[in-house]
Amino acid sequence: MITIWGRLNSHNVKKVVWAAVEAEVEWQRNDIGGPFGYTDDYLAMNPNRLVPAIEDSGVQGGFCLWESNAILRYIADAYAPQLWSGTPDQRADADRWMDWQFAFADAQRAVFLQMVRVPAEERDKAKVEAGIKATNAMMAILEDRLGKSEWLSGEQFGIADIPMGTYAHTWLALGLDRIAAPNIRAWYARLNERAGYQYVTIPLT
Numbered sequence: 318m319i320t321i322w323g324r325l326n327s328h329n330v331k332k333v334v335w336a337a338v339e340a341e342v343e344w345q346r347n348d349i350g351g352p353f354g355y356t357d358d359y360l361a362m363n364p365n366r367l368v369p370a371i372e373d374s375g376v377q378g379g380f381c382l383w384e385s386n387a388i389l390r391y392i393a394d395a396y397a398p399q400l401w402s403g404t405p406d407q408r409a410d411a412d413r414w415m416d417w418q419f420a421f422a423d424a425q426r427a428v429f430l431q432m433v434r435v436p437a438e439e440r441d442k443a444k445v446e447a448g449i450k451a452t453n454a455m456m457a458i459l460e461d462r463l464g465k466s467e468w469l470s471g472e473q474f475g476i477a478d479i480p481m482g483t484y485a486h487t488w489l490a491l492g493l494d495r496i497a498a499p500n501i502r503a504w505y506a507r508l509n510e511r512a513g514y515q516y517v518t519i520p521l522t
């Protein structure tokens with residue numbers, strides 16, 4: 318049993334829940350972080366005061382892990398190797414998009430906060446415009462990549478699709494001026510058919 322700690326409106330928690338569903342591992346989730354605050358027990362497990370963290374009771378003595386993309390790799394290695402398979406170069410090619418997601422998160426953070434958590438009349442237009450520009454520039458790179466194969470993981474779906482698959486939903490759902498992105502939209506349609514993606518597409522809060 319994998320216990321996932323973290324509020325579900327967090328992008329990084331959504332990623333882990335989705336991966337657990339894809340891996341068909343038994344899992345449960347407990348709210349923590351954001352408005353739920355933190356407990357001393359949680360902070361002993363993850364001193365970063367961030368979500369997510371997991372505990373895998375299937376490992377003798379229990380195994381705790383934080384850092385969402387490390388958790389995705391662990392879940393794949395331990396329970397679903399088909400989600401991160403291939404030769405070292407194929408795995409690395411997929412893996413890069415997992416790290417790249419953190420740069421995208423930086424580009425999208427301010428515009429996300431402005432559009433989702435700041436009332437319309439108080440929004441900082443400069444931050445919104447800068448976020449639109451920065452995310453469009455990065456999505457042009459993703460668009461080009463998705464013209465080469467159906468999945469960021471290669472010829473089949475894998476964990477490399479999960480980080481950007483999560484952030485792409487937000488990018489589309491924010492409803493701002495976006496580049497035309499037919500490859501991203503086709504990939505998004507495929508992601509919507511995946512088990513577990515419904516945990517990603519909940520309303521943005």
Ligand SMILES: N[C@@H](CCC(=O)N[C@@H](CS)C(=O)NCC(=O)O)C(=O)O
Nearest residue numbers: 327328329350351367368369384385
């Ligand atoms: N690199 C970390 C980042 C974790 C992170 O920034 N989590 C955010 C939510 S997406 C958080 O915990 N914010 C504070 C909170 O929710 O209390 C990871 O991928 O796990």
